[in-house]
Structures are given as structure tokens and as C-alpha cells.
Amino acid sequence: MARQGLLLILLLLVVTIPRGQKKPKQADYKSIYHYAEELYRSGSATSTSDSLAIVAYHRVVQILSALPENDTILFDSYVKAAILEMTYRRDTAALLHFAASINVVKQKSHLPDSLLFQPYLYAGSIHYSLFNFDSSLYYYRQAENIVNKYPSIAESERLYNKLGVLFFETGDYRKSIVYFEKALSIVEAQSPADISFIVNYKNNIASALRKLRRYPEALNIYKSLITFGYNVEELHHNIGVCYLDAGDAKQAIKFLGRVEYSNEVKYNDLASAYIQLNKLDSATYFLQKAFDVYQKTSSNQKTKDYGITLKYEGDLLMAKHLPKQALQKYHSSIIQLDPDFNDPVAEHNPASFYGLHNSFLLFNTIKAKADAFAQLFAQTKDKQQLSSALDTYSSALALANHVEKMYRSDESKLFLEQNVSVAYKEAVKTAIQLFELTKDRLYLKKAFNIAENSKASVLQTDLHDLELNNIIGLPPKLIRDQNQLKANISKLNFQISQTTDTIAIEKLQNDLRDLEIQFSRLQDKLDNEPAYYQLKFTNKEVNIDTLQQKVLAKDEALISYYYYGNQLLCFYITREDFGYAGSNTTKNLFDNIVSLRRQLNGLETTDKKLVLNVSTDLYNNILRPVLPHISGKKRLLVIPYNELSYIPFEALAPTDNERPLLYKFAVSYNYSANFLSTNDNEKSKYETLAIAPFTLDSRNESLPRLSHSLQEVAGLKGKILIDKEATKQQFLKFYDQFPVIHLATHARANDSVPLQSYIEFFATKPLNDTSHRLYEPEIYHLDMKKTQLVILSACETGSGQLINEEGIISLSRAFSYAGCKSVITSLWKADDAATAFIINRVHHYLQKGLPKNEALQKAKIDYLENNEIDARFKTPDYWAHLVLIGNDEPIARGYYTFYLVIAITIIIVSVMVVRKSRTK
Template identity: 40%
Template sequence: MYLVKLYICILSALFLFQTTRVSESPQADYKQLYYRAEKLSNAATPSANTDKEALSNYLKVVGFLSANHIDDHFLFRAYISTATFLQVLNRQKESVIYLKEAISLKKKLPDISDSTFFKPLVYCGNAYYQLDQPDSAAIYYSQAEHIADKYPKVSELERLYNTLGVIAYSSGNYNQSVTYYQKAISTLTDHQVYVKTFLVVYQNNLASALKKLKRYDEALKIYRGLLPYRIETDALLHNIGSAYLAMGKFAGAIECLNKVKYNDQKKFNDLGRAYFGEKDYALAAFYLQKAADLTVKNKQGHKIIDYGITLKYFGDLWFEKGQILTALSYYQKSINSLVFGYRGRDIYDNPATFTSVFNTMELLETLNAKAIAFKKLYSESGKVKDLEASLQTYLAFYKLANYVERVYDNDESRLLITDKKYASHQQPIEICLQLFGLTRNRAYIEQAFRLDEENKANVLSLYLREAKLKAGSGIPPQWLQQETLLKRTITKITLGAADEKDSLKLAKLNSQLNEYAINLLKVQKKIDEQTKFGRLKFKENSLSVKAVQDIVPSGSAILSYHMLDNSVICFVITNNAFEFFQTKMPADFEASLKQLYGQARLRGGNNRIQLKQLTQYFYHLLLKPAEQYTTGKNDLMIIPDGGLNYIPFEILADERGDNLLEHFTVTYNYSCAVLQNTTSGSIKLLNTIGMAPFASSLPPGNILRRLPASRAEMEALNGSRLLGEKASKQQFVANAHNFNIIHLATHAVADDHDPNRSFIAFYPAKPDSAMSYKLFLPEIYNLKLDKTRLVVLSACESGVGELVKGEGLISLSRAFSYAGCDNIITSMWKADDASTAYISERLHFYLQKGNSIAWSLRQARLDYLNDDDVAATQKVPGYWAHFRLIGGFEAEHNSYA
């Protein structure tokens, strides 16, 4: 992002307190010196001479008053004016000295309001930020925030929000930066009179954050809308060009960048990258050299990041030319520039620790490029050392990514890092397998397993881990309640805004949303600062095979799959063994996978032969190699990857035609890391609630059909049963957390294009008001169901949703995992009412006898399949295989009698 730098001149009119009367003395002309300095510093046509004289006069004033302390109020004012003028001259280090002196006068000036210190705190933070010392900057910004909380109308508050946006942006937390930039804009425009330049700056920054979030159309609309102001036009053109660059529109980027009149490292870097994209390597090298020359000329510390980017692009250029060692040399230099305090000259060296999240996106890209280069070098040299170096660089990449994920405080920002990780996830795992083949060292297989786990539901795993940390870190309950209330309010406003057509009402909703989002950030920061939670969540939690084995019961086995380009790996973990197998994927694998999912859902037509072929085909590929490791086991925990998330493994059949359901209970989970955070133990029936809102007649205007068989699902429940209009959304939200088992027999809709619009339906008392009866996915995230041991979602499509690479299906069922429930039975497709009711009734029958969830679900299905009263045509998978149990290990089940 090209951040427009606006340094602040503090005018005498901003001096918000009266100076004390001082005795006349020969030195009393300090005020005349000060006003002379003010006049010169604000000269209409400044020159080197006027600047020199202005600074000289400022320094004489602060020198005299700091030595004599005859007028500390005026000294405070002089300190700030001197510091501000030094910032105008871009002498940040000297500026910090005087700002600190101003802040230190607080104890000597008890009559001055705390709000007066807001500006020097913000300016001091700005100076440290310009010096590439973000941690020091954060200290002063935090103090300024505390003053702003106390004085909400403090002057120039918008500056603080904009700067906090810049900090969040620089750390890659783009969603958070959007919140701060929007608040800066609304705070500024709330003033009757404001400087248009500031509006351009803040909106420009907002657009740049949207660009990083890949919301290119929104960003370009803002940039173009600012051009008519004719303020910072070059910076706007630069940003438009960089947006085209991010979109891969290199010719458009070059056209815009060539219109920019100034020359700096960012512009030359972007031109170099654009010409590289156009495969004009000569011009790419020309502009990158210009960027490097500027760095040498300026010799300014805050330009080091731009130089790091220049070096990375040079590395890409040499890699493209086939000069791998030269490319690696440039990548190593780039890493040295991007990691504060790191001085690793050897290309085989990588940073061991990371203590900052600034410029991480650039660093992640550089580490990834270095790892690829080492892999290429190995293909030429044949040296195992080079292949090991590639793996070690990938491990540094993951160490940084994991650090950043722990620092970020929302899933949207974490998913940006997940995307970066997933884009390269196959390479390090393949390298591990390759190294194992070369060395037979099983440590590489364990490393492959850990890398696989890095790309499975890492965001969910981190969220669950943080939830447990919060529960045990002594956070005051009222803070957590406030956090929950703010999240629910934000969700409600967000969903309401999505349906609002009136532009004025929409603007008001967006303003409210931003206000609540800022308040949420403040609460979360308070939780981090004043409890141990902030320190706890930064601890790295590396998953080990031994730790996973410790949670596996003796009769169980984990089958964790990983999809490579041309093969499938399966890690098999039992309480005393860790094995793996690799199966080559036939050319028709993906097509057959989609065909199996489609055939499994069918309830009509004669597809038995085709379905049998498909189930045996995938059994042979996915389960047959595991038989030697699962002998004697009763329970399988399946952790799928990619398209395997859609397969009901229970229907896969061996060569005899026996499907998996006949021999095993089957449970699914997102990852072993999530599994570790899942509470073990068999379910204890404390209390149960069942809701069937569509069991009876419905009000006029309702478009969802009745589900008459859902009444039968409720009959086996030993607890509260709410049917029809009693099964309202309000009842569920208010009371769900009080129940041990929740059974929802209703409609559900999964929206693959916008998962946040996925919902579970309750009784539609007001069919024209979606919020009154639809429980949307974000609302489920905000529920508190940590005491709920089982949720049964007997609703079509509750288990499907958008398949997010590295996270799995972003489904309604997954949302209940976020809400704290460890076990969810969900539906993978539109279910048959009668068969669903049958299986649900038997499920609860066995649960009430004390059996485990997995065993009860399996036996309920077997009862259905073995019932002679059920027609053979209704025993195809489409009638019974839609149910899926997502959960953890339980105590050994009882056999029923």
C-alpha cells in the first residue's frame, strides 16, 4: 500500500490551556522567538533558510525553558511544536526526544487535562512507526486509545484510528484495518468542517486494505472516486496500478504506473514486477535496479522493507533465468531485510523465531520462493542436503504463518494465512516422502503428518484452543459477556444490512456496524492486556504423533487422508502404532468421486450396479490398504481431505460386497488437532430438547414445506419437545445452552456462494421476516454450547457448504463445533422424512440405554437396513447414508440388550 504521509503542523490555536503568568526577565522574549518560529514553519514558500531559522528558534525556546522551568506550560507547547516541525523535516528520531519530554511533563502539570496528552502520544507513535519500530509505536498508541476511551470527543481522534488501521494493515490484519479506516472516515466526516486531504488519505488507505482482501472492484471504485479531488493524484494512480498488478493485469498496471510523476522504491518495484509478469525481463531488471539504487542513495531505515521486496523480485528474475544459486542468494538477502534482527548470510540458514507480524505477507512469499528454489537446485545437484534445505525453509514458512495466525484475532484474517499455506502445502509433504525414500528415516513421515495437520482446519483448531484458554485464564465473566453481546449485535446488523435496499438506511447500518466493531476490538484488547490470555495464546502448540496416540482408545484407529496431485496418502494412527500408505490416483479419480456422491444421494431409479462398482472402487483405493492396520479394531475415525469430505465412507464396500458400516462404527473429524480439543467420554443424558417447527400446519405466506414425519422423530426423545409454533428461533437461542442433547428436525439450506446466508429454519411466525425464523450460520457461531454434548441436525444440507481449501466444509454443522459442541450428527443431502424419523427414533433409543453416540448411530442404521417392513427399494444409501457423525472418541460403548 502506498500510504500518503501527512505530517502535522500544530498551530497555536490548538493550544488548549492557558499559560501561567511569568515574571518579567531579560529572557522573557522566548515567546517572541517561539512565534517567530511558528511563522517561519508555516511560511507559504518555505526554503532551507526559513526551515533552518525556524528550527533554531524552536530549539532556543525549549533549551531555555527546560533549563529554567519558569513556564512548563509553554515548554510543553514548545516541545510539541518542535517535534512536529522535526517530523515535517523527516527527522523522526529527534522528534521522538521532544515528544517524550512533553509527555514526561504530565506530573509537573496536574492542572492539564489528560486529553491534552492525546496528540503527543499519537505523534510519538507515528514517529516510531516511521522508524520501523512498531512495538514501540504500539505502546504510545495504546496510551492514546485509553485517553480516547475517556474523552470520546478528543480532537483529532480520526488520526489515531487511521494510524491503528495502518498498523493492522502492516501486520497483514486487513479486516481489522478496514474497521479502523472506516472509523477514521466516519469520525472525520462527523465534523462540520474537515480537511478534504485527510478524507482522501483515509479512503485511499481503506481501498488499499480492500485490495489486499482481493476485493478489487470495491478498491478500484474508491480509488477512481477520489481522483476528481486532485489530491495525491500520483499516489492514487500508483494504487490503481498496484491493484491491476495484484489482479494479474500487467499491461494495465504498467500504463497506470507510468503516469505516476514521483519516483520511489515502491513504484520501481511494482514496475519491475509488472514487466516480469509480461516476461520482459530486461525492463524488469532495469526498474528493479532503479529501486535498489534509490535505497543506496537514501540510506533510510524505513526503506529497508522496500529493499527486501526489491531483492525478492531480483531472486525471481534469476530463478526464471535458471541461475538458481544466484536466486537463492537474493532470497537470503531479502529475508535479512524483512526480518528485524536477523543476520543469516548462509543460504542454508533460516530464521529460528519470529517476534513480529509486520510485512509477513512479503516474508512468506520470499520463504516460499526460497524453498522452491532449493527443490529446483536438488533436481540439478542430486544432493540430499539441498532437498533437506527446501524442507527446512518450508518449516520456517510454517513457523511464521503459525505465529501470525495466533496473533490475529479473527477468522477472516487467519484464512488469508491459510490460503498462503495451502497454496504450497503439497510440496513440503512430497519432499518428506521423497526424503523418506532416500533415507528410510521415519522422522520424515511424522513430519509429513504434522505438515498435513497444518492444512486441516487450523483456523477451527486455533479457535477451539483459544476458547479453552479463555475458560481457564481468569478473564472476568462480564468481559466475556460483553464480547459475546458485541459479536451477536455485529452479526445481527451484518445480516440485516445484506437485505437492506435503502441506501440511507444501509449507510446508517454500516455506521453502527463500524462502531460496534471498534468496541469489540477494544474489549478483545482489554482481555489480552489485563489477563494471561494474551501471553498464553502466543505459545506454539506443535502436534506430535505421540500426543495423538494418547487419545486413541484401544479399539479405535484414525485414518487421516491427504490429497496430493497424483496420489492419496493415508496416515493410520492407533494407540500403539503409526503407519501410512500411499495410493496412486487414477486419471478418473475426481470424476468418479463426484459420480459417487451423486449416486449415493439418489433414492429413485435403478443404480445399484453402478453404485456397487463405485463403492468397491473407492474401497480398494482408500480402505483396502488400511486393513492390515485396522484388524481387531471396532471404531474408525475418518479425517478426510479435499473432495473426500463429500464421501460417506460407510457405504464403501469390500470385494465381498460388505460395506464399512457392517464392520465398524464411523466418526468423522476435521483434523487430529481439533480431535485433541474434543472432550472424550461417553454421553450422559442430563436433559434433552427436540424441536420440529414444520411438524404441523404453517402460517400463510410460508414457502417451506411441512415435514409431517418430523413429529415421529420427537417421540423417542426423553425430554422437552417443541412442535410447530412453539419451536421458534427465539426459544432455541434463549434456551439451547441449557440442554445436553439438542435434536432439530427441520429445514436447512446451505449457500455455497455465500456461506453466511446458510441457515436452519424454525417456525415462520413472520414468513416475510427472515431474521425472525432463520438461524443464519454466523449466529450459530455466537451460541454458547460448551455444555452440549450432542446436536442432531436432522435437516437437509446441514453438513454441506463451501469447501474451503485447508479448512474443509464451511457448513452449519461446523458452526456448531465453533459454538462449543463436540459431537454433531448432520445431514449430507436432502433426506427422506420417513427414513430419517426411523433412524432418529432408534438413535435416541440406544443413547438412552447409555451407549456411545457412534455405536448408537451405527446400530440405528443397521436396524433400518435389517427391518423386513422397510421396502428393499428404500434401503439404498440415499435413504440412510446422509447422516454423518462429526465428533471425538468416546468411552468404550456398551452392547445393547
């Protein structure tokens, strides 16, 4: 070592002592540069030789900085010195050198900008290792710009893999797969292909699938890669973690035992497995070993692995019922995992979030800390602990809300929502507990807000994004490109869902991957627009006072449902009051919902007595507790939750002999109170685009004639398209020109593959052609912000796949996504004649200027009270399928307002005349 130190000192003297020349000569730096290159490329490099190389490169930089030539060598010296600094984790020095190399290229116009790829790529990697994920993404995007300009540039696959790793780390697993697959496609196209790279990238894909809980797929990939003989221990490790995530701790330990290397990650995973098995001594042993590894390599920088160790120590203490000690561990873990949080006080939490984070890991740790506070309250009954629990849950949910806005795809947002639903429930439960203990109504408002934020949050985010496109000053081309990419991505997703040919699917998936990468780049450009970014990350949260003072009418009540554990909550809001009614959820409640749905959907032969009994049970369970608080109101806005979305509340009745709720309230529905706004819609001339493709016999037996559909649209003002005129092309031509759209046609809801749900139009091509169908993804990308009402009298347009927290993913929801203010939709396949009668009357009342919910209420009552309709056809399965979702305001100003004003004027004048005559 002494000899090596002496050599280093001598070299320093050689390269730094001036030789008495006024200007350095080319020979001064060329020999030094060649010497540095020999050391850099040596197959037997050591820390000493690397240090000598760094010094030599520094000397070259010093000389060339004063010369006007050989900029390529100057650039190369900066880059090589930076790479060597990276090797020894001297990150600050490396970043300075990379920045200098980038500056050289930007200042020297004769140097090709392709040189920038490597410093951008490596600078991004350094920032990633420092948890500076936003800076990392910036440099990776700069490198990606170079790749787009020079597609054949070397190491482009490394860039896409690193982007995949970045998105994996920040929790957007679906997007990470897109980038891993892009990297894999580049390597597989090379000849010969590098097998080690293929194994690495497929391993990354499997890990992302594992995080998405697609465990069988992940395991198949991991196990298939072992045969190649590369990274076998890492693959065994990942297989073990896959079993661990799937809840099979024994299998996890089996595969982790095959891993010979010893690092913090392995010990953390073993500790987690033993905690799952409740073998706490073994867990303690491995956590100590993880901590020992950390101490050997510890620095002042925050590290994810140590954060995980601390988190598992907290889990271990919770398993021992020691929440107070667990709190400290969780809090220390949060400090390690959040680059912006350093507060040592356990009662404090990250209050706001910016940019990219270790999303799920940080979220799970904050939630675990909240759970510890809740358990501590259960032990001590100290209300302050419960208050701290609510604050901590709120911090976790703020992170989830931030991350949801960072994600680009609905699939990623839905996956996130499923992972945070438990935290929403615990937060609502805690807020209700605090309200019961303190009677402080702020906690009740907090519970309501949290519950509403949890509902349809993906749709909330999507509609918020729709608003962002109207920001003044945004580059129009960015918005056009964004909309076009969204439409093309939806189109490819649909084509993949329709294709069975393996080769064709692979090509479509490759095209889809490239489009998603383009979309990701474009979205980053939009996020760089200050006004766009600020509004995007501004939370739109309902305010109780605003609802009471500006949104709800005097005759209107809002009820919103939520449940957790065995507790069913029904929040109620009127202009005068706000509160909640609670009851217990039982298996019988959900059995009744399923039973009613099956009966009304015609999935079984309708048992009318059973329908009445079930309706009465549901009425008593979910409506009776809240009715005393909303008495005297005429209109009812219902915000259901999960399975309750299947219930047509209008059909529920207190007893067999009493009238259903329809007679008491004009009912409308919404996805969340956060969708409500002040009712300031301008009244318009009542004109309708009405489409009825099947008024005559159809050539297709699976699409029978809707003989009464002509009755639905007859006499309407606007544009009426019947039979051959009722094509998809005509709809797309005129849909944005009318305030009301009425589709009297067939539709199909596909619960298992929502992308294949569609609305039928007249088919001008052979029967096996599907171009006449309007599929759900196409609806999502229509611009319907000016549309006030869509009437979907087609069958089961309100039916679809139920996703926890998000609600029913249906055709009607697609119109809401497109910006339509309200939809009248059908929950199940219903009688054509009954539907035609009700919808015809709906138009009648809407034209008079009635609110939409009242128009639908009166239309249904007209049906039930019409003496010409047989009593057999007046059961709920005939009339209750049509529901209104969204804004309930009138569309037309209507004549009734005019006559009402005249009547009031006449009354006032008459009273004045009478009083005057009496006075005389």
C-alpha cells in the same frame, strides 16, 4: 551556506550563554519562544531556519524546566521540536521530545489530557516508519483513547487512517478497510470536506480491496478518483499495480509508464511486471535503477522497499534457473523485512515471531527462499538442500500461524489460509520426499503434523480462543464485553445480508464499522493480559505418540487424507502402527466425488447403478490402499480433506455384491487430528432437549409436515418440545441444560451466503417474519461447551460452502465452533421416515452406553436389516446421510457395562469352581 552557518552559531551563543542572572526571567524564554514560533510557522522555512527553531525550542525547554509556570509553553516547545526533528528523520531525538511532552502533561494535573493526542499520534508514526509496529500500535491506541474521550478533537481522521495503514502493512486488509472508512466518514462529515483527504482515504480503501484480490472494485475506485485531479500519478501507479497483481503485466506497464516520478517503488513494480512477461533484461534494468535509488538514500535502518528489490532480484535469478544465487537474495530480503532477524547464514531462518510484521511480504519471501532450496535439490540431488527447504517452509508456516492468531475476524483468517495453502502443500511434499530418501520417520511425523495444521485452522484458532476465556484471573468485564461485541457484530452482519435498502445498508455498515473498532481495541486489552497472551500464542499441535498411547482405543484406527499435485496421501494411525498409503489423484477421482454427491443429494434422478459403480471406484481409490494397515479394527476415525468431506465413507463398497464399509467399521469424522484429545468425558444421565416443530400440518407450504419427527423424539427422557412449544425462544432458554440436543426440524444451507443458513423453529408470528429461525451466526455465539452431542436430523445441516483447507462451512460446524463436542448431522435432504427410524435407534443405543459412532453404526444396520422396510428404500441415499463429527465417546454409563461386568464375574467364578473341582 557559510553565512547560514554563522547565523546558526550566533543564535546558539545567544540562547545558551547565561546572562549573569541567578534565575531566568520570563522575558528570557518568551522572546526566544516567539522567535522559535516565527521560524516554525514561516512559509519559507529552510533546513537552516528549522535548525534555528529547534535550538530556540531547546533553550525554552531548558529555562522552563527550572520554573513552576507556563507548562503549556514547555509542552508546546517539546512537541514543536519533536516535529521538526521528525522532518529530518532524526527519529531518536523526536521520540525523546515526544516522551518528554507526554511526561509534562502527566505530571501537571492542571493540563488537559487532550494535549496528549498529538504526541501519541506522531510517536506512533515514527515507530511505524522504524518497523516497530507493536510500539506504533501502542501509541496509536493511546491516541485513540483520547479521541474516545474527546470525539471532536482535531485530526482524529488522521489517526484512523494511520491505524488503517498499520493494519494494511501487517496484512490484515479487512481491518484496514474498517479504519480507512472511519477516517473517510469523519472527513465527509466536515463542512467543507477536504477533497484531497477524501481522495487519499478512498485510494487506501481501494488498495486494501486490491490486496484482498477484489480487483474490479479496486479499479473502479482508482479510476473514479482520477477525475478529482489529486495524486493523479499515484493513482496511475496503483492502477498499474492492480493490473500487475491480477496477472495483467502489459496493462500494468501501460499505467506505470504514465507515472513521472522516479522512486524505488515504481522501479520495483516495473521489474516485477517484466519478470511476469519473462523479459528478464528489462527487469534487470529496473532493478538496478531501484538499487541506485536505494544507495542514494540508504542508511543503517532496514527498509521495506529495499527488501522488495532484493526479493525481486531473487525472483529474477529463479527465472534464470539460478537457485543458489537466488537464495542469497531472498535471505538478504528477509533480513530487511523482519525487524528481529539478522542472521547472515542462508540456511538459517526466523524461528519465532512476535507482534506485528509485514506479514504477507515476509511470508512470500520466506516461501520463495524455500522454493529456491527445493529447486537447488532438483539440480544437485543433495538431501541437505531438501532439508533446508523443509526448514524454510516451516519458518514460513510458523509466521502464518502467528499472524492468524493476531487477526480478529474469521474473514481475515480465511483469506490468510487461502494465501498460505500452497506453502502447506509444498511443505508436506518436501517432508514426504525426505522420508522416502532417508526412511527417517521423523519426516513422516512432520508431514502429518503440517497436513493437520493446514486443516480447519480457522476453526482451530476460534476454539482455542474459546478456551482462553476460561483463564483464571482475566477481568470478567473484558470477557463479557468481548462476547457481547462478537454477538452484536454477527447480528449486524446478518442484518446487512438480509437488507436490500441502500440507505439502511449504509447505516448498518457504519454501525458495524464502529463495533469492529471497539472489538479491536478490546482485543488489544486482552492481549495485554500476560496469561491470555502466552496461552493464545502457544501452539496446539497433535503428537503422534499421544494419539497412539492416549487418544486411540485398541479397536480404533485413524485415517487422514491430504493431497497435492497428483499425489493422494492417506495417513493411518493405530496403537501399533503409523504410516501412509499413497496413490495418484486423477480427474476421475474428483468427477466421482461430484457425481456421488449429486446423486445422493437428489440433484438428479437417482441412478442406483451409477451410485454403486461410483462408490466402488471411490472405495478402490481412497480406501483399498489403506485397509491392510488397519485390519482387525472396529472403529474408524476419518479426517477428510477438501472435496473428500462430501463423501459418506460408510456407503462405499468394494463391489456391487459386497457389504459397504458400514458393516466393517463404526465411522466418525473430524476436521483435523488437532481437535482430538484424551477421552476423559464424564458420563452423565442421558437426558435430551428434543425439539420437533413440524409434527402437524404447517401453515407454510414450503415447510411441509415432518410426520415421522415425532417418532424420533418419542419416549426420550428430558424435555420434549412439540409443535407450538418448539419455539426458538424455548430452545435458547433450555439448550445449555442438557447433554444431548435433538433438532428434528427443517433447515436451509446457503452455500453462497453461509450467513443466511438457518434452522427452523415453530413460527408464532406471521409467515413473512423470520425471527423464529436460528441463523448460523447466532449458533456461533452460543455457549455449548457442556453439550456432548447435537443431533441435527434436519435436512442438509452438514452441507455448505467448501473452502480450500478449511473444509465445509456448515450449520453443523457452527455447533462445533460454539464448543459442542460432537454432532450427528445430515449431508443431504433425506427421507423423513428413514431418518426417524435411524435416529430413534441411535437414542436407543446411546442410552445403553454405547460410543456414539457404534450407536450410529448399529442404528443404520438395524435399518438395513429390518425386514419390514422395502428393499427399494435401503440404498445409500436413504441411510448414509447421517454422519458423526467429533468426539465418539459414550454419553451415558449405560446398563450394558453393568451386565458385562456381571457376565465377566460369573465366567471367572465358574472357571475357578471348575478348576477347584478338577483339583479335588
